[in-house]
Amino acid sequence: MEKSDQALTLVLLALLGGFLASAVEVQPSINPAVVGGTVMFSLSPPMSLKSGSWALGExxxxxxxxxxxxxxxxxxxxxxxxLTTGALTLSSLKLTDSGVYVVQSNDPALSANASxxxxxxxxxxTLSTNQTDLTEFNSSAVMRCSVSSGSPLSFLxxxxxxxxxxxxRVQVTDGNATLIVTNVTRYDSGPFSCHVFNLISNGTSNPVNFTISYGPENMALTVNGLSGTSFPVGSNLTMLCSVNxxxxxxxQWAFRGNLMNTTGAILQLFLVSQNQSGQYSCLAxxxxxxxxxxxxxxxxISKSEQQVMNVLLLLLSLTGFLSSLPAWLTQLLEDFTE
Incomplete structure (x- = not known):
């Protein structure tokens, strides 16, 4: 082979080597990697490097x-x-090992990187809260989500x-790690939980429930299961008070504005008389x-027509006037009161 041909061949080989070197890529065995784990940075295509260096950034x-x-x-x-392939193995990984890894060599000449x-x-x-006993419209629920380890973190x-x-009424602060519900309602009792995750793992807290106090409201009062308000003398009355x-x-019960010695949801009156008419109140x-x-x-509380006629007959009988009435009228009165 002539010297000119040899020189041309060397130039072509050098150019080809430079091209191949520039086409080399670094491929990490895993990404993202886990703290404490191991990662290998391989060259693709594989190359035999007689010397070189690895760096993390600078x-x-x-x-x-x-x-x-x-x-x-x-x-x-x-x-x-x-030493044969130039691949780098890095173990006991730390968070600070994140970044761009650069391999350089002069034999052959190359520079490649991967992150x-x-x-x-x-x-x-863990989910924690300031308190769990709250009052409707007057309290705020503050919940904080934390982890023993993990980064970077996303919260749901x-x-x-x-x-x-x-x-x-809902605010999420501290990078979504804190949830604040203001002016809580009875429907904010929960259960609340936070789900924390990153690219490689996740976890969910135990649920938290709140006790929301409200009322009294939406009161109702029925007598003998009815909505009526008029009853005859001698009736037995059962008043039921319901409240949310x-x-x-x-x-507590009251009659004509005065407290009674009766508490609880039920007030019972037996054989009522007219003087028990008036306003009955249930206080909550x-x-x-x-x-x-x-x-x-x-x-x-009033007398019925039947009761009025019975009283009238009794008075007439006591006065002797009933015996002086015509027989047909006496029978008519008796038939009416039966």
Whole structure:
């Protein structure tokens, strides 16, 4: 082969080697990687490197020449290079190992890089709150979600099986780690939970429930299960007071504005007389909300026409006037009162 041909061949081989080197890629064995785990950075296509160096950004990890390696602070015992292929293995990964890994070599000449993210596994998701006993429209529920480990983190808040989003009464702060529900209603009792996740793991807290006090409200008063207010003398009356309240309201009865010695939802009156006509009130008090409510019903106790006729006959009989009436009229009065 002539010298000119040899020179041309060497130039072509050098150009081809430079092209191949520029086409080399670094491929991490896993991405993202887990704290404490191991990752290998391989060259593709595989190449035989007689010397070179690995770095994380501007920070050198190691370099090698032939079969000699030199490690830089923080990487001794964690990093190694395959002297045949140039692949880097890095173990006991830390969060600070995230970044761009660069391999460089002069024999042959190449420079390539790849980036990885090191993530910490989510563990021990905990939901805490300032208090669990709240009053409707007067309290705020503050919930904080935390983990023992994990990064980076994303938070998802749940009320039962429904996802919670920010709104007029709902605020999410601290990078979504804190949930605040202002002016709680009885429908904000929960169960609340937080779901924490990243690219490699997730976890959910135990649920938290709130006790929401409200009322008393929506009161109703019935007598003998009826809505009527007029009853005959001698009746037995059972008055029932119902109210919506949490915790259950304390109930007290009053008659004509005066408290009675009867508490609870039921007031019973036996063989009532006319002088028991008047306003009956049910008073409801919630000692958690400090709210008082009442309902009043005006009850009329009166004699029926039957009772009036019986009294009339009794008076006529006592005065002897009944015996002086014509027989047909006496029979008519008796038939009417039967």
């Amino acid at each position: 920070t050198l990890i190691l370099n090698w020449v032939g079969d000699q390696q030199a490690f830089f602070p923080g990487y001794s015992g964690r990093a190694s290079v395959n 990885i993210t090191v993530i910490e596994t989510v563990s021990n998701v 808040w749940m009320n039962g099986s429904s996802t919670i989003t920010a709104g007029i 309240s949490s915790p259950p309201a304390q109930l 008090f919630n000692n958690r909300t400090n709210m008082l409510n009442s309902i009043t019903k005006d009850i009329t």
